[in-house]
Amino acid sequence: MARQNTVFKEAYNRYAAALRTDTALPSEPEIAAQLGVSRSTARAILTRLSEEGIIRWNKRQKTVLRQPTDRDLFPSEETDSLHDIIERSFMQRILADDAAPGMQINELELAREIGTGTTSVREFLIRFSRFGLIEKRPNSHWTLKGFTREFALELADVREMFELHSAAEFGRLPKDNQAWADLAAIRDDHLAMLGDINQRFRDFSVLDERFHLLIHRASKNRFIADFYDAIAIVFHYHYQWNKTAARERNERAIHEHLDYIAALESGDQAAIENACRVHLHSARQTLLQSLPQTVSDNA
Amino acid sequence: MARQNTVFKEAYNRYAAALRTDTALPSEPEIAAQLGVSRSTARAILTRLSEEGIIRWNKRQKTVLRQPTDRDLFPSEETDSLHDIIERSFMQRILADDAAPGMQINELELAREIGTGTTSVREFLIRFSRFGLIEKRPNSHWTLKGFTREFALELADVREMFELHSAAEFGRLPKDNQAWADLAAIRDDHLAMLGDINQRFRDFSVLDERFHLLIHRASKNRFIADFYDAIAIVFHYHYQWNKTAARERNERAIHEHLDYIAALESGDQAAIENACRVHLHSARQTLLQSLPQTVSDNA
DNA sequence: AAAATGTTTATTGTAGATAAAAAACAAAAT
């Protein structure tokens, strides 16, 4: 097999799920644009829908004959991109208890375990290496550097520098910038979540990511944006993993966010810097506490 | 061909060049360690040296029979690693005049031009993408973002944040740390260069890299270290390219470095921050001036 | 004429194969 047609299958599922009986479908280029794929793929989707008797297709005439059922869709295992499969599998592996820092990573073994070729694993590792969790010695193996205390501190330091910069830039945005409206919307979402915190505290991580992403976008700096990818990945997998005291932790973070938002809206640079520092300090503590504890960690 | 034996050839050249007639050579593991290769490769080198009649080799007895000549060595085209070849070729391409931002990058075309397989080019592009000069749309082509004004400004902003941080850390190093001795040595090298500036101004870029690398190492932060790789690459290829007013520019930078070094040695954090800012401000100007000027650039 | 469809071509993503290089294992020499 040279390549799985996951793009086709995933887009097919998305499009089929949105079909309504008796409606007429738009032109091929329009469908392609809606789905974010090429027209070739859009045509492949139409072809299959037609073959399955879901639509009648004759040139410009495209009518939905029946609502597709779950059995018409591809199973979810077949729609995940190889990159996502490798990422999930790899992250699970390095977050597992027996993954000690210093461990060697074997490309061929990983590939066999995931059921894929070595090329894809290699490319994944190269891409992943910029997050600072693995390292390669040329002509030799990759080494797992791991979620260590050093990693967390280095990450937190850079995050602090970048976010202080971005927050200051945010404070300088002209008042008619879209970002201010987005910020107000996020503030309302915070308040709504706070009102029902016992039920909804688990959804905080999504809100957290949205909030910090909005701030970082103000910096318009590709290096800051890229670094935020690393943070997002770490937090995404880490939050799934460490759930102790999540309610208290998240409630406190919401309050800090609200203070931070108020400072941004005030436009007072000193207040912004202060609120940003307060929040990042406690975010740092949260990250450190979530690390696998070793005997020597008594800070 | 699966793989070129450039590691072997390059190490062979290095080892052969250092041989002296009638000396006895050390053990295989020691040779391997000296050259930074595996024992397998070290043995391959000994085998060839023996076949060429350059040494007599019998188990532990290894005697140099004759001095190798230039004709014994592999030509330099055969000793460059594929990665370096691709990097050079690619950088030349994107620094060329006709490389406009927004241009598409074609993997197959690049591979053919360099005379290599597509996999190597792909892997290079993935690695290179972290420098922010190219970007990929999934399932589609890479796009050259290019050495634009935005790139230079974003790079300079992050550099400033990182170096201010590193310089402050440097100032806090205990006085018995090796870094202080290294700094003193670099200061002397600056003074020596200044004494013969008309002859030696072209060597400044090497000194510049050494100086900033020393400072960044004080931060002990992998993200800062990685970012400095990006800066080093950009400056390496950029300095080769823009040579206008190099003497004046470099002389001024040397003076700024000396002030900066003095501030570090004083241990006064305010003085350090100030000297660092002054130098980075002029480094930013230098970088901006070296950009290909377009009509709209009138800042 | 502009937009849609039909058809062909170019390019990317991934698997599999293989030589180079590293690493592991075994035997011999100090």
Added chain:
DNA sequence: ATTTTGTTTTTTATCTACAATAAACATTTT
């Protein structure tokens, strides 16, 4: 007992091939 050499195994780096996808070109329809 430790180091060195001899031999075998494992792993990486790279090429080639090919299906999926995108993109380009040609024809038809409005």
